[in-house]
Amino acid sequence: MVDISTTIGSLRIKNPTMLASGIMDEDAGSMHRMIRSGAGAIVTKSIGLHAREGYPNPTVLELEYGLLNAMGLPNPGIDAYEDELQLLKKSRVPIIGSIYGATPDEFARLADTMQHCGAAAVELNVSCPHAKHYGMEVGCDTQLLYKIVTAVTEQVTIPVFVKISPNVTNIVEIASAAEQGNADAIVAINTVKAMKIDLETRQPILANKTGGYSGRAIKPIGVRCIYDLAQHIKLPLIGVGGITTGQDAVEYFMAGASAVQLGSAVYYRGPDVFRAVCTELKDWMSAHGYTNVSQLVGAALP
Amino acid sequence: MNIPIITPIQSTTLETKDVKTITFAHPAPVIPGQFYMIWIPGVDEIPMSVSRITLKTKAITFRDVGDATHQLFQLNAGSHIGIRGPYGNGFTIAGKHLLFVGGGTGIAMLAPAIEHARKQKVKTTVIIGVKTHQELFFEQHMKRTGATVYVTTDDGSYGEKGFASDLAATVLKKEHIDAVYTCGPELMMKTLHKLCKHIRFQASLERYMKCAMGLCGQCCVGDGLRVCVDGPIFDGTTLQKITDFGKYHRDAAGRKIMYK
Incomplete structure (x- = not known):
């Protein structure tokens, strides 16, 4: 009997496929659908203190080997989003509140509201590669990141996940700052900063010009990051980046991840991708004699 | 790509x-x-x-x-x-006598469906509802398909004075209509939906759209239905379950904007 439930610190989830932030998660109805589609946990859209419209279109492109997006952190603001979270209070799966801000105080206030609204954990977005003053801009400053994580962990009792960027020289240094701030888990990776130019008009297609690259193309980057982090960080790791099949999830587990997040895969395989990946994972595990996800975690590490 | x-x-x-x-x-x-x-x-x-x-x-x-x-x-x-x-999904055009109701610029996207129905020699009635005569377009174009075309204007400057949905109610009483297709202001479509409890019904929904690839969730209605992929055409049974239909839409930030 294969058991694919997993734990991330104190958080237990019935299967290791979580919905990544930014996909089908701006309203309660969409998140309900992803729960019905079999996601083991839901990470919300990144929510800030105030409403934000995001960038004009085009915001998402499908390139040869992956997706390129610059949404620009659109969200209705934490006050309006509370209404959506209220509708999810009876949800069977954990809801993880993704939040973004510019200062430790902003993050702490947002985390506090997320906890109040029933979030099982918060995920700090310190890695969005295309929003001025937010995301990667705060997450690449280790001192600021330490202060943000400390402010949040002192404010709330629910687990604090920190989602970090691959667009740095030394990802371990960034994760260490989060670990010192008492984070409960590291989520890696956010998208890879990238661009697509239209030859006819000689201009970048995304309205924001640069965006974040995701999907299959970045899977090897994500796997390498998790592998590096697993050797230097004691915290549980959640792998994100190009996971589209059950075997992709196995690869991330072997690199050291205890759970995975799926985003672009919803485009490639539709909302039911969670159920499909879980089935593939179970099949792979039983064919290879594994009964528990924990047996796979870090199997490739030296 | x-x-x-x-x-x-x-x-x-x-x-x-x-x-x-x-x-x-x-x-x-x-x-x-x-x-x-x-x-x-x-x-x-x-x-x-x-x-x-x-x-x-x-x-x-x-x-x-x-x-x-x-x-x-x-x-x-x-x-x-x-x-x-x-x-998106597109209309499913089937039946012996079809009614198309376009409000405002809604007739623009119904036109290819009407042309398609007429090419199949299906009896077709079209109602174009506009505020005033100056806003009317596609009337001749629709007549040339062989459809029966009615025009309503809010101010009575052309055709019948009143709303397209009122004339639709009259047509539905007089004629045996197999299916109703509509695009226009959502409150008009909501009114039509109520008239079509026992008639096949398809409406084209409009929502603020970003990715158009079924990913970002911006255009979702009801329990996670994506207007860009699962729509924009929704049938009467589905619309029955979409509680936001005719009530609110969302702006670029995802805030609810009530229809009035």
């Missing part, structure tokens, strides 16, 4: 003082009710339902209402726009 392809505008037609049709070369098959994402480089990219389908060309017809449509409105034959699509 799913990116806008720069395409020259083949021709443009001014339908009214602020409604324009843009025709471009696009050989891909399109189902009536499907839409394109139209990129106006440097400005925005917006969803536009197809308003004319030929083997080699497609067209969009739109009103000059916002920043993006205003820029698009200025373009003429030879100008370039980015095209991607078609997207």
